[in-house]
Amino acid sequence: MSHAELPLVTIVALCYNHARFLRQALDSIVHQTYPNLEVLLVDDASTDKSATILRQYAAEHPGWRLLLMPENVGNCRAFNQALHQSSGEFLVDFATDDVLLPHRIAHHVAAFHRAGPACGMVYSDAELIDEEGHLVRRHFRRDAQGLHPRPASGWVFADVLARYFISTPTMTMRRATLEQLGGYDEALAYEDFDFWVRAARDWQFYFLDEVTTQKRLHPQSMSRKGYRPNDPYLASTIRVCRKAQALCRNDEERAALAIRVRWELRQAVRWRNFPEARDLFRLLQELGHVRTLDWMLGQVVKW
Template sequence: MSTVEQPLVTIIALCYNHARFLPQALDSLLNQTYPNLEVLLVDDASTDDSATILMRYAQAQPNWRLLLLPENVGNCRAFNSAFRQSMGEFVIDFATDDVLLPHRVAHHITAFQEAGPQCGMVYSDAELIDEQGHLVRRHFRRTAQGLFPRPASGWVFADVLARYFISTPTMTMRRATLEELGGYDEALAYEDFDFWVRASRNWQFYFLDEVTTQKRLHPQSMSRKGYQPHDPYLNSTIHVCRKALAMCRNEAERTALAVRVRWELRQAVRWRNYSEARTLYTLLQELNHLTLFDRLLGLWVAIIK
């Protein structure tokens, strides 16, 4: 198949203070075996040397475009600003502290072709690496009972409500899916849970059982900030859960959402985010899925300041 016949894939490379990781991340884009790529580099007002490195790569690759945002707007707005300027049939949201393995794009596009036109997102396994690039483990553990967490393909709305199983950096999204959603919700502090919920309502997901991506673990990464005192993402999670409640069509889906809300409630109490815990308890009441322990937690957070 010639480059002209292969669908265009957009890689939106989002950077905020990733200078020390940028060369390896951007080289991984250059090393892709898939030829028909559109690359948009977005710097979200970094305060390190990221902009200088991004400019050097953009100058060396005339078909790459560079957006230097004048102020820090966060991942959702930064992504949308690039998405509106992009043209790819498929889109990758690429954090520039991560690494794409050479076959990543090619294998994901093949997976889309196998999954069919109702597939809105392909995801896969990832290697988790430390700051020096050393392997820590894989996202999915291989056990005697299969992969853990258990991946899901097809219509996965209830799955994404109840549990976490998708490695965000491995996602490749269909443009039509993102356009139907209006891109990322810019009112949120993070994007993946909201995308999974809204996209899986009308689109199928497909799990590709191979490692295509390396996800970087370091103290400044977004994933390290969740479930900590004063979690900056907890209010966004609550907002997405409320969206999900409005989208549930049957009791099985409401039960799945209750599993998620109950988990978030217990984490909020554990880390002393009591105001958010009270909101989550109210949401669990609306779902009519309160256990005895939930009620005890509700009494506790109602009286504590």
Template sequence: MPDSVALPVVSIVALCYNHARFLPAALDSILAQSYPRLEVILVDNASTDGSLAVMRQYAQANPTWQLVEQPRNLGLCAAFNQAYRLSSGEFLIDFATDDVLLPQRVTQQVAAFQQLPPHYGMVYSDAELIDEDSRHVRFHFRRTPQGLHPRPASGYVFADVLRRYFISTPTMMMRRATLDELGGYDETLYYEDFDFWVRAARNWAFYFLDEITTQKRVHPQAMSRRAYRPGDPHLTSTIQTCRKALRLCQTPDEWVALAVRLRWEMRQAIRWGSNADAAILYELLRQTGQPQPLDWLLGQWSHLRAKAS
């Protein structure tokens, strides 16, 4: 890698809400990075478990680190945006402080960006999933004789991110220009990744780096596992993102890809009894021009169940 003065600054936004148990491992993994030009912004999003005291200790021991103490929980998207607007790095990492960065993470991803054209807005990679006791669970991508599963995609991947889930969110390094064009995360949403993928992939290319760069912590009560229950804001945010995707689609393949997503989301909503949301998802599916006979039946059933409840 070139002389450190010539290297781009990478901003790590370390966002914490009640991660006291995991914070030392997370913050030590920042200190262990081989990359020399890091800007670190710690954000405590009104934790109630002693996380703030840990973050203050690390900020005091590392005077170049900034610490943002939120008096109330702003939600993930707004808390990240506040730090992003304070940052100066050419590239950014949205780092949840229950995860762990492997020592070569930043070095490997910056090297990848430096080999890519400037229209690449994000580099992502493989991750090791670990449990709450830091024991190996599995890797994000399963390696088979036919290749990686789920199949990673590189280049212009707008249809891919509509159709299926394949990106490990904690492994993302984002180009600042991409976030600037988007205005950061959408602060009206409960979660950020699907919306970022959809909006960024419309105009920017993504690149898959075939390295394990991150340990992603999996929890028994993860937010995504409650995502389809009635009234859960995760599903509301998914619907908002699908509405955006509907406006952004331009080709027949993209309409088909969005229909695949909407069909799957609708059936999950029905499975967990979120019938009003399922009816909304069917209406969006109808607007793609791709509904199938079974979709119509499920849409009508959801609408009737929603009216009866």
């Protein structure tokens, strides 16, 4: 198959103050074995030297496009602006503190072909690396009983409601799926949970059991800011849970959502985010799945 016959894949490289890691991330795009790529470099008003590095790579790779946000607009809005200017049949939301392994795009495109046209997203395993690039562990832990957390493929709506199992940096999304959803919800502080919920209602997900990505762990990463006092993402999580409530079609799915809401409630109480805890308790009541401990926590946050 010639390059022109291969599906076009868009890599949206999103940068905010990633200068320390940026060259390794961009080099990992250069080293992809898949030949038919569209690359958009997006800087969300970084205050370090990221924009200078991005300009250099854009000059060295004339086919790459550079979008410099005049002000910080957040990941969801920045990605949507790139989405509207892109053409790929598949898209990768690539945070430029992470690293794509050379076979990432080629193997994900092949997985889409195996999964069929109902597949809206392919995800895989990842290596978690520290600030210096040293391996910490894999996203999925392996033992005699299998992978933990347990991955899921196919129709996974109830799975994504109940539990966390997808490594976000490994996702490759079908353009048609994103267009059906209208892109990311720009009212949210983060995008992945909302994408999983809305996409999984009408599209299948496919798990590729191999490492295709390295996810960087560092103090400024989004994952380090959640579940703390004044959690900046909790309001968005509650908003997505409300969306999920509206999408549930039966009590089994509402029970799955209750597992997620119960977890968020306990974390909110633990970190003294009491207004949000009250919202979560009300949602549990509406779902009809309040347990004894839930009720006790509800009384605590009520007062």
